[in-house]
Structures are given as structure tokens and as C-alpha cells.
Amino acid sequence: MAIARKGKLIVTKIMTNTQANYTDNFDPAIYLNDYFLVAPEVEDIFVAQFIIEAIKKMPSNLLTLDFGSGPVLSAEAVLAPQSREIHMCDYVPVSLDLLRAWVDDTPKAFNWAPYIKMALKEAGEPTTLESVAQRTTEMRRKITRLMHCNALSETPLGDNAIQYDLVVAESVTENVATSLTEWIQVMRNISSLVLPEGWLLICVLNDGKGYFVKEKFFSCIDLSNEDIRQGYLDVGYDPDTFYIETIASPGERGYSKLTCAVARKFGSPA
Numbered sequence: 001m002a003i004a005r006k007g008k009l010i011v012t013k014i015m016t017n018t019q020a021n022y023t024d025n026f027d028p029a030i031y032l033n034d035y036f037l038v039a040p041e042v043e044d045i046f047v048a049q050f051i052i053e054a055i056k057k058m059p060s061n062l063l064t065l066d067f068g069s070g071p072v073l074s075a076e077a078v079l080a081p082q083s084r085e086i087h088m089c090d091y092v093p094v095s096l097d098l099l100r101a102w103v104d105d106t107p108k109a110f111n112w113a114p115y116i117k118m119a120l121k122e123a124g125e126p127t128t129l130e131s132v133a134q135r136t137t138e139m140r141r142k143i144t145r146l147m148h149c150n151a152l153s154e155t156p157l158g159d160n161a162i163q164y165d166l167v168v169a170e171s172v173t174e175n176v177a178t179s180l181t182e183w184i185q186v187m188r189n190i191s192s193l194v195l196p197e198g199w200l201l202i203c204v205l206n207d208g209k210g211y212f213v214k215e216k217f218f219s220c221i222d223l224s225n226e227d228i229r230q231g232y233l234d235v236g237y238d239p240d241t242f243y244i245e246t247i248a249s250p251g252e253r254g255y256s257k258l259t260c261a262v263a264r265k266f267g268s269p270a
């Protein structure tokens with residue numbers, strides 16, 4: 001999510017981060033139009049670059065999960081070549097409908113071409129119409145499952161007991177948790193989906209209290225980089241593999257920093 005808002009914000013509703021808040025108030029279509037309608041901005045490029053660098057250390061042929069993906073396909077544009085399959089999940093059913101519309105190439109599908117072009121450019125690949133079309137086809141082929149998930153559950157995918165080589169959770173964990181203690185539980189819940197020696201990559205909005213979607217404000221907890229590092233260690237990640245990067249944001253959407261982090265989970269005890 002990126003794109004600094006031009007113009008004045010009028011706050012009519014402050015949303016607290018409960019599950020009902022997302023089902024009742026988070027409109028994935030409005031989120032898309034508010035954050036992704038215009039060309040990718042600095043924050044989107046930062047996240048793409050972070051993922052590109054992070055996956056260089058990972059095996060090829062990843063089984064990848066985008067957790068709390070919303071209706072958004074920007075990460076998939078980067079992840080597709082190194083993934084054998086990509087699964088996506090979200091708490092809000094309409095997010096999954098919008099993803100399905102894109103995967104099925106229906107007329108109402110959102111246009112992700114600018115983000116696919118950005119992913120190609122950042123990876124140093126050709127950005128011709130043909131390259132964008134090829135990456136689009138690859139994404140559609142590799143996105144094989146769209147599921148409901150709940151970060152607040154110890155079984156976040158319900159009966160789907162799948163574990164992944166890589167789980168990506170962008171702008172999710174800090175939205176769902178209402179305290180640092182709950183955030184660590186959310187990390188533990190999501191981490192249950194990561195295979196031993198698999199990777200967890202998160203991005204969080206920080207240095208603020210939340211984010212706007214049009215006039216609605218969704219609250220987040222504010223995590224320091226040390227909180228994030230400690231959270232990874234608490235839920236079983238190798239500190240030697242931990243990597244974190246932060247970028248300043250314009251601050252017009254409620255937060256003034258965006259941070260991405262990644263680490264590899266310890267293997268099973270011998």
C-alpha cells in the first residue's frame with residue numbers, strides 16, 4: 001500500500017481493529033481504488049525491492065502464502081517466478097471475490113499491469129507489453145488457492161493444515177493485534193503456517209496510529225524495529241537470518257514509516 005493522498009482528509013469514522021471492524025467497515029474495492037489505482041509509488045517499490053532481495057536467499061520452487069492479502073496482487077507479481085504455487089488468504093470474503101475476478105480474467109478485474117511492470121523493472125527484467133503479459137499468465141497459473149484466514153486463530157487457515165516455504169504478511173499483523181502481547185500471538189499463529197526452515201516476511205505500518213481508507217481510519221499498533229526483531233525471536237526464528245529495513249512515508253495516511261522484515265524459522269528439534 002502506498003500513494004500519498006493529494007488533498008485534505010476528512011475523518012468521519014475512527015475504526016478500532018476488531019474482526020467485525022474489518023467485515024463491517026473494510027471495503028476491499030474502495031481500498032484498491034484508494035491505494036492502487038495510480039502508478040506504484042515509493043513505498044510499493046520499497047516493498048518490491050525488499051522481497052526481491054529477501055527471496056534471493058530462499059530456495060527456488062517455493063510454496064508461498066500471501067496472508068491477509070486483501071484484494072492485492074502486487075507481491076504476487078514479484079513472487080511468481082520463484083514460487084511453484086501461490087496461495088492467498090484474507091479475512092474479508094469480498095477480497096477473495098476480487099482476487100478470483102482477476103485470476104479468472106473477468107471484465108471487472110482490477111488492472112495490475114502497472115504493478116507487474118514495476119515488479120519486472122525492479123528485478124531488472126524487460127518491461128515490454130509481452131513481458132507483462134507473460135508474468136500475468138504465470139501469476140494466474142501459479143495462484144492456485146484463495147482461502148479464508150484469521151490471524152487471531154491458532155489455526156489461521158481453519159481445517160487447511162498446510163505449511164509453506166514462505167509466508168508473506170503485508171500490513172496485516174499490526175492491524176489485527178491490539179497490543180504487543182496480542183501481536184506476538186498473531187505472529188505465533190501466522191508462523192504455525194511456516195515450515196521448519198521456512199521463511200516469514202512481514203511489512204508493517206509504523207510510527208503512527210493506523211491508516212486511512214478514504215475517510216475511514218483503521219487503527220494499528222505501533223511497533224518499533226526492536227519489537228519486531230524480538231517478536232521473530234520469540235516465535236522461533238534464527239536471529240542470524242533476521243533482516244529489517246524501514247522507509248519514511250509521507251505521513252498523510254496516518255503512519256510515517258513502513259518497515260519490512262524477514263527471517264528463517266529454526267528447523268525441527270533433532
Ligand SMILES: C[S@@+](CC[C@H](N)C(=O)[O-])C[C@H]1O[C@@H](n2cnc3c(N)ncnc32)[C@H](O)[C@@H]1O
Pocket residue numbers: 001019022026067068069070071072090091092095149150151152169170171172175176
Ligand atoms: C491494510 S490491508 C493489507 C492488504 C494487503 N496485504 C496489502 O499489503 O495491501 C489489511 C488486510 O488485513 C485483513 N485482515 C483483517 N483482519 C484479519 C484477520 N483477523 N485475519 C487475517 N486477515 C485480516 C483485511 O481483510 C485486509 O485485507
